[in-house]
Amino acid sequence: MEGLKYRTNVGLNFRMNNSGSYTGEGVFSPTPDNMSRAAISNSLTTQWVIENLLTYDRTFADKHKINLIGMFSAEENSFNRSVVSATDIARDEFRFYNLGQTTEPIVVDPAQQLYEKSGLRSYMARAMYSYDDRYMLTATIRRDGSSRLADGKKWHTYPALSAGWNITNESFLENNKSINLLKLRVGYGETSNQAVNPYATLGRLGLRPYNFGDQNAMGYYVQELPGPDLGWEYSQTRNYGLDFAFFNNRLSGTAEYYVTKTTDLLMRIGLPPTSGASGYIANAGNSMNKGIEFSLNGVILDNPDGLSWELGVNIYSNKNELTGLASGQDRDEGNWWFVGQPINVIYDYQKEGLWQEGDPYLDILEPGGNPGMIKVKYTGEYNEDGTPVRQIGPDDRQVIKMDPDFQGGFNTRFSYKGFDLGIVGSFQSGGVLISTLHSANGYLNLLSGRRGNVDVDYWTPENTDAKYPKPGGLTSGDNPKYGTTMGYFDASYMKVRTITLGYNFEQAFIKDLGLDRFRLYATVTNPLVLFSPFHKETGMDPETNSYGNENAAVTETYKPRLLTIGTNTPATKSFLVGFNLTF
Structure with missing residues (x-):
């Protein structure tokens, strides 16, 4: 079928790490007979992604251009690490290659063992239409599912819509040689963020040694509370832009203005020591960002056989404001959050x-x-x-x-x-x-x-x-x-x-x-x-x-x-x- 294409993108990162360390008797110690120690560490990291794209691209009557894309993608990240150590190794020559040659117990440090696995699945459909390279319209819808988030909150669907007007190609600028590009853009879209560690919904336990009679024991304590309602953080953005180029493209630049409203901010909430836990990850509140961006590039001197000089500058300003907290309060002094103020403040x-x-x-x-x-x-x-x-x-x-x-x-x-x-x-x-x-x-x-x-x-x-x-x-x-x-x-x-x-x-x-x-x-x-x-x-x-x-x-x-x-x-x-x- 003319204009119809299918493409698959596949990527893989595969990394193995095997390392060992050995410290001889009395080394790095004020006590000469301090026991020797050795450790081995093994880790495996895998990251794979596959994207399936179906594209339909056609031009009708030389002026109507259509581009349709459908995508399904999946990715998975996993990491596994184990560390084993021992002391009082029988001979220096053994180093870390034979930890069994010790009279002391072999130690498996729980704090050094780590396993995590997460996945993301995505669907996307996009349609682009252009008429005579003057009027452009793009509509997109996307749906993502993340294993890092809570049950019932793993999936989120969000749209995007944008339009452009290439004024340069209008008939009233056809004979204007000074203007090489003049294009207006406007867009609205949503994006999502799942930037939390795997298993943040489950909380985290920590290990702490303690005395049990005349014995040393190891116990568990709650280090971070679970987040059973942890969901997507998502932002809604309105953007307005102007692209321009003048005088045979010797002067060019862009101007942008945007407003972004973010809902269900993913943030770590600290807790007082009396709570028994240091904090937890939650959708803590809402914020708003708005700003301007301006860039200008110029060719001041253009002499291929002599001196040429190009100069560029960009300036941007962003103002953010915390517009609400999940608690309904206006102030959270413990976490330095204040409604009506930027997120990053000093208290x-x-x-x-x-x-x-x-x-x-x-x-x-x-x-x-x-x-x-x-x-x-x-x-x-x-x-x-x-x-x-x-x-x-x-x-x-x-x-x-x-x-x-x-x-x-x-x-x-x-x-x-x-x-x-x-x-x-x-x-x-x-x-x-x-x-x-x-x-x-x-x-x-x-x-x-x-x-x-x-x-x-x-x-x-x-x-x-x-x-x-x-x-x-x-x-x-x-x-x-x-x-x-x-x-x-x-x-x-x-x-x-x-x-x-x-x-x-x-x-x-x-x-x-x-x-x-x-x-x-x-x-x-x-x-x-x-x-x-x-x-x-x-x-x-x-x-x-x-x-x-x-x-x-x-x-x-x-x-x-x-x-x-x-x-x-x-x-x-x-x-x-x-x-x-x-x-």
Whole structure:
């Protein structure tokens, strides 16, 4: 049948890992006769996907184009790992190859054993119609089923509809040579998200050793509660766009505006210790995102025999808002969720500086406090004589927005004869950056010892314009009171991500070598931070490298969803030199 096609796409990832480790007697131990130990680990990962697509593609009367697609797909992911260890291996030569050569019990660590399996099944139908390459219409419907979600909530069906108008091909622009592309787009669609770990509906048990008489025993406890009603998170998006190109395509770009409403957000809800469990995964609430995106690309100079220069820039801004919580409440202070505020916020005191000698109301706001301690914002009422009615307390915590006002990137390319130079960068304006190195429990604020650390600008009576509080004042554990506020920085920055310099040898030179193309190039990544308050103060790269629960010292301070700069691998500067040959 003319225009009818069938295609099957099949993919497979299959990975096996076998590893072993051995540590000799007394190694990595202050006790010389500490027993040797060995372990073996085996894991198997399989990921397969199959897609069946039936396509009907035809053009009628040279102007009517129809494209119909039907799809059925299935995928499955599985992972299985086991770890076995032993101590007091008879001889070093055995290493980890014969764990049976020990007089001690062989240990199977339950925490290291892992098995998980999940699958996804999908159906999709799409119809596209175009008339005279001027008017375009697309309609799609999709249905997905996920094994990760609860019974009765595994399947979700969602549609999409979009339309386009290619104004360039209208008769009233037929003789306009300056406009190469002018196209309006509008669309509405839904998408779904099943991003939870397998078996999240079942909860999770943890193991804990304990004493049972004169014996050591192992017991189970509830680590995470089950989510028997866990369902799809889905979003509804309206999008409006404009594509344009002028002056023989030397100036081109796009402009977008979108509004996305997300229902049944999949999030982890933390619970107080008195509940007996750390938390659970649930459809926690609803949110709304809206934003604009703008990109512009231009060919400023175009001389194939001389200097050419291309320049591009993109700017985007996104505002998100939590519009509802599943509990029906407006505030969930334990999880830092507040209706009407962005999802990613900090709920903490707001630092205003350090207390100085002679500052009024120190004894009222901070009983027992001292000059040189951190001063935070007071939000309470005042008496008739102007004195605060109470001391600083939990009611003075602020909702601090983390998201930037706008972000973007830029790229430029110069070429002159065989040489070319490319630069790619990014920028961000506003927002709050969390540095766990500077926050409470960070390496700069611990008061029990300096630990060979960097020089810190502490407050003293002779150094009252300092950034860090006076040691020995009011503390919270091993940290100054309100120490978390020391970790908040202006997140604005502009940096160069990559610089690439290359040279293409002329054909006359490489022809005798039997080559069609010969190019030398050198690339440097993260070479330069042009602007950043955080970089200026610390010398560190201003881009985040971890989540709030990935730095051991501060796992209880920040929510896992918040991006931070911590002790994880920082952005690195690298240099690369290479060549491309084409025979």
